[in-house]
Amino acid sequence: MNYTVITAAEKPEHKKTHDHITCEIWPEFILNDPISNANFKNIYKTFAEYQFSILMDDSIVGFANAIPFYWDEDLGNLPEEGWDWALLKGFEDNSNNKNPNVLCGLQIGIDKKHQGKGLSQLIVKEMKSIAIRKGFKYLVIPVRPNMKSKYPLIPIEDYIQWKDGNGLPFDPWLRVHVRQGAEIVKVCHKAMYIPGKIEDWEEWTGMKFMSSGDYVIDGALVPVKVDVENDIGEYVEPNVWVSYKLSE
Structure with missing residues (x-):
């Protein structure tokens, strides 16, 4: 699969396409998280090197957003507030000149026309590569288990234990990460508050x-x-x- 990786530091104008894809792939209510709406756009200026596009034939087919922060506790103590917390933590640490040691993935977006082609695994691989090049000890992600929306009444603790026929997580996004070598750490019950x-x-x-x-x-x-x-x-x-x- 021939592709090119370009960061927002190289092409800041790619943010417009990222925004367009974001609006197409998420339910409207997700786009109304107050913490995200107040802070997310600023990652393209403050943390441009961690926002990147995947291009094929000069077209953006997918992208990823990430933010670095400092963490000196066991990963099992990562907060219940998950996504919202990570976004605020990254900016707080940057303002306080804390040297980050963890990269946190915030979003992976794939153009609807290119979904189902294995791009999610490719984008995770590139996010890991960036984290390694930058010298981070860990890449962590508050994953949104996308198939859970079909089972909203099932406790998430039960849902993440479900397996497919190969003994991998039933949920497609969790399965992508486990296949790439990720460890499921814990549920964060309050990842977004809308x-x-x-x-x-x-x-x-x-x-x-x-x-x-x-x-x-x-x-x-x-x-x-x-x-x-x-x-x-x-x-x-x-x-x-x-x-x-x-x-x-």
Whole structure:
């Protein structure tokens, strides 16, 4: 497979294509995480060398986003807040001039026209390569187990134990990482927190929320808790921390 890797440090204009792919592949509610909306765009300036595109025939077919941070505890102590925490931690450590020792993957995006062609494994491989070249000890990722959205009522602790016929994780994204040598570390139950008014959730989902309760919605890994009386819907997404050991 012939491809080229180009970072945002080399081609900052690639961000526009990354944004377009992001909007196409994620449910609308995911695009309304307040922490992401306040901070994510800044990774292209502050951490440009860790944002990269995969090009084939001069077209961007996929990309990845990552952020470095410093971690001196056991990986089993990585926070419950997962994705949201990692994004804030990277900027905080950078502001405090902490020398990072871990690279954290935040997103892998593949153009819809090129999904199902094995690009996910290729992009993970390139993210690992960047982390190794930069001298990081670990690559960690709060993985969004994408098939979990089909089983929103199953506890994620049970779901990640499911195996396919080869003894690998049932979930396709977890399977990609395990095949690449990752270790599943733990669930992070509060990886993303997305609150919104009832009208926001109705716009994001195309549903009506007439009564308070837990609602199953397309693309959500767990139900959304709706409180009509207080005009709020809350989604707390669980992810799964995985880690790659890159050096001794």
